[in-house]
Amino acid sequence: MPLNTQHTASYYAATARSTAPYPSLDTELTADVCVVGGGLTGVNTALELAERGLSVVLLEARRIGWGASGRNGGQLIRGIGHDVSGFARYVGQEGVRYLKHAGIDSVALVARRIEQYAIACDLRWGFCELANTPAQFAAFQDEQAELAALGYRHETRLVGPEHLHEVVASDQYAGGLVDMGSGHLHPLDLVQGEARAAQALGVRIFEQSPVLRIEHGTTVTLHTARGKVRAQSLVLGCNAHLDDLEPRLSGKVLPAGSYVVATEPLPDSLASTLIPQNMALCDQKVGLDYYRLTADRRLLFGGACHYSGRDPKDIAAYMRPKVLKVFPQLADVRIDYQWGGMIGITANRFPQVGRLSQHPNVYYAQGYSGHGLNVTHWTAKLLAESIAVGQSQGLDVFSAVPHLTFPGGKALRSPLLALGMLWYRLREVLG
Ligand SMILES: Cc1cc2nc3c(=O)[nH]c(=O)nc-3n(C[C@H](O)[C@H](O)[C@H](O)COP(=O)(O)OP(=O)(O)OC[C@H]3O[C@@H](n4cnc5c(N)ncnc54)[C@H](O)[C@@H]3O)c2cc1C
Numbered sequence: 073m074p075l076n077t078q079h080t081a082s083y084y085a086a087t088a089r090s091t092a093p094y095p096s097l098d099t100e101l102t103a104d105v106c107v108v109g110g111g112l113t114g115v116n117t118a119l120e121l122a123e124r125g126l127s128v129v130l131l132e133a134r135r136i137g138w139g140a141s142g143r144n145g146g147q148l149i150r151g152i153g154h155d156v157s158g159f160a161r162y163v164g165q166e167g168v169r170y171l172k173h174a175g176i177d178s179v180a181l182v183a184r185r186i187e188q189y190a191i192a193c194d195l196r197w198g199f200c201e202l203a204n205t206p207a208q209f210a211a212f213q214d215e216q217a218e219l220a221a222l223g224y225r226h227e228t229r230l231v232g233p234e235h236l237h238e239v240v241a242s243d244q245y246a247g248g249l250v251d252m253g254s255g256h257l258h259p260l261d262l263v264q265g266e267a268r269a270a271q272a273l274g275v276r277i278f279e280q281s282p283v284l285r286i287e288h289g290t291t292v293t294l295h296t297a298r299g300k301v302r303a304q305s306l307v308l309g310c311n312a313h314l315d316d317l318e319p320r321l322s323g324k325v326l327p328a329g330s331y332v333v334a335t336e337p338l339p340d341s342l343a344s345t346l347i348p349q350n351m352a353l354c355d356q357k358v359g360l361d362y363y364r365l366t367a368d369r370r371l372l373f374g375g376a377c378h379y380s381g382r383d384p385k386d387i388a389a390y391m392r393p394k395v396l397k398v399f400p401q402l403a404d405v406r407i408d409y410q411w412g413g414m415i416g417i418t419a420n421r422f423p424q425v426g427r428l429s430q431h432p433n434v435y436y437a438q439g440y441s442g443h444g445l446n447v448t449h450w451t452a453k454l455l456a457e458s459i460a461v462g463q464s465q466g467l468d469v470f471s472a473v474p475h476l477t478f479p480g481g482k483a484l485r486s487p488l489l490a491l492g493m494l495w496y497r498l499r500e501v502l503g
Contacts (some may be wrong), residue, residue, distance in 0.1 A: 226253025
């Protein structure tokens with residue numbers, strides 16, 4: 073996994089409040105549930121299960137938060153997948169309504185968790201969605217109206233191009249939609265804090281313990297190099313990193329690289345004019361730009377989507393023109409950190425949550441398609457509900473949306489999707 077080395081250069085890894093290691097597994101254990109994957113999905117599922125009184129072992133191949141969860145843009149934004157309205161034929165109008173509410177309630181769930189377990193992770197409220205074209209800005213009106221119809225209780229406001237400098241000092245945009253119920257945070261601190269909360273509730277966490285093999289049955293047995301876990305149920309939360317451990321699931325997710333840089337700390341005077349209200353910002357392009365200020369006033373800027381499996385040799389050099397296109401005034405600013413991470417993309421851009429039909433005691437959640445900070449918390453809740461109580465209506469809604477397998481399996485999913493994305497990008501360029 074070539075991204076491993078880049079993790080060491082991540083701003084988050086360098087500034088995390090605590091990354092005290094957990095032991096690796098070198099013994100045989102039993103548990104009600106074994107969770108594989110120490111990202112936001114796995115950690116929160118473990119935490120939710122422990123809150124419900126179940127015994128849990130969590131196995132992480134590398135470190136807690138090593139995957140997308142500890143590398144992402146830190147933008148905590150309402151919503152699930154792309155537009156869920158199109159799924160009415162699978163889940164009905166009630167199901168669509170449930171999904172829209174889940175997109176909102178999942179942000180509140182993250183906020184509650186941070187508060188309940190006193191997790192210091194630099195949470196700030198305020199997000200502005202940016203329109204690249206006047207047509208996109210016009211569509212924000214519908215989005216705002218829909219939020220009002222859903223009873224969204226946070227302030228939202230449309231910002232025309234003439235006032236946009238109050239939110240962001242860039243002339244690239246045709247307007248924005250401010251949402252004070254979304255925001256940004258330090259994601260590695262979040263997932264580490266949640267792992268410590270889970271551990272305090274009795275979850276046994278092991279790092280550097282990749283699961284090498286699964287033995288299915290009424291009891292599932294997970295094999296690592298030096299240990300074994302026997303459990304009644306198994307949760308796979310490996311997202312874009314699942315690989316061959318469960319090919320029936322990994323064939324449904326396309327790993328795509330996304331890249332992030334963080335500048336040197338900006339002088340107060342510059343930071344406060346660049347993003348005056350300290351919001352998270354994100355545009356509407358296919359390989360979107362997303363950015364925000366960190367707690368120590370760096371510009372943290374992410375973007376791009378690579379399907380080739382090859383990372384740019386020099387991420388800073390690759391990202392700098394994107395940063396300067398938005399903020400030419402940063403031409404002399406140094407980039408201190410550069411890193412990449414793997415997004416798990418699904419064919420319909422909707423996360424996949426459910427149980428394996430062949431092995432009903434194997435649960436999974438994956439494929440957040442680049443929008444997982446809030447959604448992982450929701451899917452974790454659904455998985456825990458389903459395992460602890462035996463059923464979850466929310467899980468039924470999610471799993472009713474088809475989990476499409478990329479045609480051509482591992483060899484073809486990447487070129488096919490790249491072709492699809494090229495088509496959308498061409499449409500964007502040609503207007
Ligand atoms: C660069 C980037 C920017 C992003 N920005 C945002 C953003 O701003 N806002 C947002 O909402 N979302 C964002 N996302 C998406 C979000 O980060 C993900 O959706 C979310 O973190 C997925 O969490 P996860 O736990 O499912 O997967 P991951 O965090 O990837 O965790 C999977 C874990 O499984 C482990 N694993 C894999 N195989 C095994 C095995 N065999 N045994 C044991 N462990 C194993 C891996 O080591 C890994 O730690 C971004 C993603 C990236 C990559």
